[in-house]
């Protein structure tokens with residue numbers, strides 16, 4: 485990858501983490517992140533920095549992968565010659581349609597099929613992103629890594645993603661940058677840059693609680709694991725905001741924790757997010 489593209493990818497990740505932290509925990513004390521963002525922006529060539537700031541104002545994803553010759557954000561089929569140039573990475577390229585920066589990548593986790601069929605009625609609310617089969621009322625996991633694996637494997641087994649190992653690796657890598665655990669025993673681990681499909685959410689409950697991050701005092705009891713395709717980056721923040729809002733209520737968390745079966749957990753999730761996830 486071109487060094488500038490590499491800096492942009494890392495910058496994008498930090499900025500998304502900053503947005504997530506603000507949304508999920510209301511934290512505004514993010515000096516360390518802000519510092520890294522500042523330092524990294526300074527590394528960019530002047531022209532690229534101006535462009536990046538302009539693009540970032542419009543959308544959280546300003547640098548996206550090219551996969552199978554297509555811009556992962558807007559879906560434009562790129563000329564073969566441009567794809568070749570992006571692969572060689574001698575300079576930094578932009579999508580001719582959406583203007584986002586582009587980089588070449590191989591082997592991303594891929595979402596396979598399983599979207600709602602055309603004949604099915606249009607779903608609303610959280611049902612657009614999840615399903616009863618993606619609920620675990622009692623996680624077997626006793627650690628953070630095991631919890632992420634358990635939820636990722638469930639998505640794989642039910643045909644929502646392939647390359648589950650890669651999904652787990654990416655989920656754990658994200659936790660190393662900054663924990664996704666927030667107050668109230670909630671955590672929002674996730675994997676971005678998944679190819680194809682839509683946003684997918686799995687939910688696992690562990691009433692005993694597990695230690696999710698080094699800096700978090702509370703044990704995590706409610707784990708929302710999300711897989712986020714590039715074009716859904718912005719929407720993911722809205723879903724995160726909805727979930728954080730719903731489950732800032734102690735009664736709502738208690739309802740999740742009391743669900744004993746997949747079916748009950750699914751019902752509670754739908755009910756509690758009815759007004760926050762649209």
Ligand SMILES: [Zn+2]
Nearest residue numbers: 555558579582
């Ligand atoms: Zn594009």
